[in-house]
Amino acid sequence: MPPSPYGYPFSMSSVPLVVGGRQKYYPRNVNNRILPPNQFNRILNCEADVWNWIVAQGGLSQLCPGMGTIYQDPPWTKMPAQGRRFSKIGSIPLPAPAQFGTDLLVMSMIVPQGWDGTIISTVNMFTGQNFQEGSGDISWRLLINQRYVKDMGNIQVTLGTTTQPWPVNNGSIRVVSRQLIQFFANVANANPINGRVVSAAFGWFYPR
Amino acid sequence: MALRPKVDGFMYNTSLLLMPNRYLPFALGQLEFLRRANNYRARWWAVPDDEGEPIAAFDTFQFQVNVAPGSYLWGYMFSVNPTLSPGALVTDLLVSAVDSCTGVPLFNDFANCGGANSNGNAKMLPVMMSKPRLVLAPGLVNVEIANRSNATRNCQLVLMFAEPCRVIDEAGCEECR
Numbered sequence: 001m002p003p004s005p006y007g008y009p010f011s012m013s014s015v016p017l018v019v020g021g022r023q024k025y026y027p028r029n030v031n032n033r034i035l036p037p038n039q040f041n042r043i044l045n046c047e048a049d050v051w052n053w054i055v056a057q058g059g060l061s062q063l064c065p066g067m068g069t070i071y072q073d074p075p076w077t078k079m080p081a082q083g084r085r086f087s088k089i090g091s092i093p094l095p096a097p098a099q100f101g102t103d104l105l106v107m108s109m110i111v112p113q114g115w116d117g118t119i120i121s122t123v124n125m126f127t128g129q130n131f132q133e134g135s136g137d138i139s140w141r142l143l144i145n146q147r148y149v150k151d152m153g154n155i156q157v158t159l160g161t162t163t164q165p166w167p168v169n170n171g172s173i174r175v176v177s178r179q180l181i182q183f184f185a186n187v188a189n190a191n192p193i194n195g196r197v198v199s200a201a202f203g204w205f206y207p208r
Numbered sequence: 209m210a211l212r213p214k215v216d217g218f219m220y221n222t223s224l225l226l227m228p229n230r231y232l233p234f235a236l237g238q239l240e241f242l243r244r245a246n247n248y249r250a251r252w253w254a255v256p257d258d259e260g261e262p263i264a265a266f267d268t269f270q271f272q273v274n275v276a277p278g279s280y281l282w283g284y285m286f287s288v289n290p291t292l293s294p295g296a297l298v299t300d301l302l303v304s305a306v307d308s309c310t311g312v313p314l315f316n317d318f319a320n321c322g323g324a325n326s327n328g329n330a331k332m333l334p335v336m337m338s339k340p341r342l343v344l345a346p347g348l349v350n351v352e353i354a355n356r357s358n359a360t361r362n363c364q365l366v367l368m369f370a371e372p373c374r375v376i377d378e379a380g381c382e383e384c385r
Contacts, residue, residue: 035246035247036246037245037246037247038244038245038246040241040242040244040245040246041245041246041247043241043245044241044242044245044280047342048278048342048344051310051342051344052344052345055309055310055344059310059311060310141266143356145317145318146302146318146320146356147268147302147318147354147356148266148267148268148354148355148356149268150267150268150270151267151268153265153266153267153268153356154264154265154266154267176317179317
């Protein structure tokens, strides 16, 4: 049995509250003298013992193998055999001046029910001319459900191309079942001309 | 064996109407073991610890709370500073909290803070959980606050824990090492 998470060994299963034989409470510190552990502490300690035991066995996933598919490698680092690739690419024309400063949807997809996934690379680019990198002429935003992905809520530079996508910092963005993935673009002015705004996400889904 | 009702801060709050079929009495009932146990003390953790720390537009703030192992999370509340973030909508902020040990999240995804913010009128704070959540060793809770507005925001999430009193000796004192 793992040790009690508390500093004092008052776990119900390890040390009794009273010293054997004398049947007298044995306090360890001032708090214990004033308010000795009672039966409710013992109930709470039991819960802690149960959870510590679960952790010691390797966690819920080890004790409940029916919780999902067992993969040899983490499925978000290496696509498993059951995995399915996705390559979602979207593009929009430059908006009319009335829509400058408005977030416009470029690409959207939903993670399939019962499948999790990982985005390993993305693309946000402009195919025309006069786009000044980092100027804020165009801002891209990647949303998962209603939140922006960390550091990808206000991208003002080109990242990748459709033939050479940008690997997400050599890592990935994990997504889970039924999440809505959206790429928005915000064109601030009329500087970019003669092109389309492109966004894409590449990766794979795998069954839970 | 019938026990006398526990008299504590929840009972002293005269603004609480303990209607028997509402959420609060049931939540307090689930909290009963913790309220009656000894050797626990309140520890409230504020995230971010400095409310003046801004969360940039479209950005996500990440923070790890290091509580005493064996603590129980029993409630939370949220606020946006109207002075530092004038005109801010609480609903523009989303929070997530995950027990680092078990990987079990508090919400299954980012949750809108509008439900955890006081409107100064009818909403009851703190938001009490239906059952206190045990945080195992090493006592780490990963918190994220996502700002989906186009302006910097200053806000604070307060996580309410009941922390077990521990014997502090030289071997167990983190500061002594």
